[in-house]
Amino acid sequence: MILAEEREQVVWACRRMRGAGLVVGTAGNVSVRAGDLVAISPSGLDYDDLTPELVGVHRLDGAPVEAPLRPSTELPLHLEVYRRVQARPGSGDPHPGESGVSAVVHTHAPASTALSLVVDEIPATHYYLALFGGSVRVAPYARFGTAELAAGVAAALTGRRAALMANHGAVCVGDSVRSALDLAAYLEYVCDVQLRAMSTGLPVRTLPPGEIESVMAAMAHYRQTPPGASPGVAE
Ligand SMILES: [Zn+2]
Secondary structure: OOOHHHHHHHHHHHHHHHHOOOOOOOOOEEEEEEOOEEEEOEOOOOHHHOOHHHOEEEEOOOOEEEOOOOEOOOHHHHHHHHHHHHHOOOOOOOOOOOOOOOEEEEEOOHHHHHHHOOOOEOOOOOHHHHHHOOOOEEEOOOOOOOHHHHHHHHHHOOOOOEEEEOOOEEEEEEOOHHHHHHHHHHHHHHHHHHHHHHHOOOOOOOOOOOHHHHHHHHHOOOOOOOOOOOOOOOO
């Protein structure tokens, strides 16, 4: 079985995603990239029934390599994100979100989706936005599975590790499936806090200009991992 490890990671992430309440039922999808190949969750299969063998492997142009089931309807979105990162000059440069993208997690998390209905960008209210490389943009609505949605989301991700999808959900990218999944949970938390603040009807304070950038610099020295462990997301 090709990409055995990546396919196992997709299964693990799909179950974690549902267990964390970031999706309901078969919603959402996860992909992991290895070179020119992408392992992605299949469409419409209960995550309890998902096994590594049922995770499809496709080339970056979408051609199936080993895919026993129909791929996620958002395969075009995942591929567009990987292609844009790969095509961008200096993709190994320090721009947040533009280097080391090897996993994409798409959720329908409730607070993330709710906030996508009312803002065009998550305001700079919480320093956690530094985790995503700055204020998170909301990609314009387009129907699921379309090239228009894929292009809009990929553009919204420029220089970022997350984007909201208007009237739909959220997408996070990472240098591992674990980091992308961690970011999805942080994003949901930030959106939930923002919604609660807005629901008071009181003015919502934003951070001073430049604070997110300062926090990003501080976070670069904050991360710790146990010896031998893979790096996760800063607390
Ligand atoms: Zn979706």
